[in-house]
Amino acid sequence: RSDTATAVWQSPVPTELIxxxxxxxxxxxxxxxxxxxGGLLEGTWEQVFGDDDRAEEIFMACGVARYxxxxxxxxxxxxxxxxxxNAWLGPQPGQESPGQxxxxxxxxxxxxxxxxxxxxxxxxxxxxxVNDAEAAMAVYARPDQPLFVPESQxxxxxxxxxxxxxxAIGWSAFGFDHLxxxxxxxxxxxxxxxxxxxxxxxxxxxxxxxxxIESPEDIVELTVGATELRARGSVVLFHHLLVDxxxxxxxxxxxxxxETEPGSAIPAAxxxxxxxxxxxxxxxxxxxxxxxxxxxxxxxxxxxEIDSAEELRLDDGVHVVSRVLxxxxxxxxxxxxxxxxxxxxxxxx
Numbered sequence: 001r002s003d004t005a006t007a008v009w010q011s012p013v014p015t016e017l018i019x020x021x022x023x024x025x026x027x028x029x030x031x032x033x034x035x036x037x038g039g040l041l042e043g044t045w046e047q048v049f050g051d052d053d054r055a056e057e058i059f060m061a062c063g064v065a066r067y068x069x070x071x072x073x074x075x076x077x078x079x080x081x082x083x084x085x086n087a088w089l090g091p092q093p094g095q096e097s098p099g100q101x102x103x104x105x106x107x108x109x110x111x112x113x114x115x116x117x118x119x120x121x122x123x124x125x126x127x128x129x130v131n132d133a134e135a136a137m138a139v140y141a142r143p144d145q146p147l148f149v150p151e152s153q154x155x156x157x158x159x160x161x162x163x164x165x166x167x168a169i170g171w172s173a174f175g176f177d178h179l180x181x182x183x184x185x186x187x188x189x190x191x192x193x194x195x196x197x198x199x200x201x202x203x204x205x206x207x208x209x210x211x212x213i214e215s216p217e218d219i220v221e222l223t224v225g226a227t228e229l230r231a232r233g234s235v236v237l238f239h240h241l242l243v244d245x246x247x248x249x250x251x252x253x254x255x256x257x258x259e260t261e262p263g264s265a266i267p268a269a270x271x272x273x274x275x276x277x278x279x280x281x282x283x284x285x286x287x288x289x290x291x292x293x294x295x296x297x298x299x300x301x302x303x304x305e306i307d308s309a310e311e312l313r314l315d316d317g318v319h320v321v322s323r324v325l326x327x328x329x330x331x332x333x334x335x336x337x338x339x340x341x342x343x344x345x346x347x348x349x
């Protein structure tokens with residue numbers, strides 16, 4: 001809202017932005033707005049995009065991104081480290097309109113504007129504080145950039161989802177210095193750190209996947225390599241098994257403490273959802289890290305059984321075989337009250 005801003009608003013839209021929108025697949029919000037307005041190849045902002053808050057958001061995104069591009073170019077002249085910009089998500093629940101969230105930033109509606117006007121940036125990255133983190137990650141895991149989550153709620157399920165479903169190159173919880181070293185997230189990070197090379201190798205062969213059980217009765221189906229898997233929450237599954245056997249017991253759901261230390265300014269409860277990160281070390285060997293998930297392995301062409309299951313324990317940052325699981329122990333390959341790891345070998349015939 002200034003004479004300078006008005007003068008720019010009444011000036012032609014930058015050619016590089018129109019070219020980028022015209023050459024895209026036309027599915028992004030900005031590209032759709034450009035097409036709906038007639039797909040003009042030149043004109044003022046109002047002529048090309050209209051005169052409402054969505055048009056103004058594209059205008060602001062272009063201006064902010066061009067400024068950041070200047071900063072990024074100056075930075076790259078000094079260092080070749082990858083550069084990125086954080087995005088406060090928008091639109092999001094309670095902040096549906098531009099101005100309610102920091103419009104002009106690399107939000108879901110204008111990522112393509114930022115890509116066109118700030119090409120020196122390696123990526124734009126979402127700060128995720130919404131409940132539907134999966135949808136937010138899906139927006140930023142694009143063919144033209146990897147997913148990086150610089151800020152997130154400290155939720156174990158979203159960390160494994162970022163890695164296993166969206167091939168994230170990084171993920172960080174907000175307020176990391178206030179997290180307890182004994183919580184589920186710290187346990188998970190310990191396993192991930194010790195198994196980093198194994199997980200990276202699995203990703204290279206497209207053998208990394210994840211599952212998060214959102215609702216207790218959910219059954220999640222997924223495919224890792226040539227193997228089909230069905231994932232279920234262990235606590236509810238055990239309850240059903242006991243009931244089917246005639247044993248009437250109450251369904252007791254494990255309780256988890258906070259992820260943050262006592263007295264933290266922003267306390268965060270532990271993520272109660274069962275989860276698993278699944279890495280195919282080979283066609284018949286799977287490394288699984290998680291909590292409270294039971295996996296069934298199937299092959300459309302052959303019968304599949306578990307040949308062996310080794311429980312892995314962290315010992316001074318290195319995994320060692322703690323137990324070889326047999327018999328009824330295989331009903332709980334992953335623990336239900338803490339984060340664990342297991343290596344499963346399959347037999348096909």
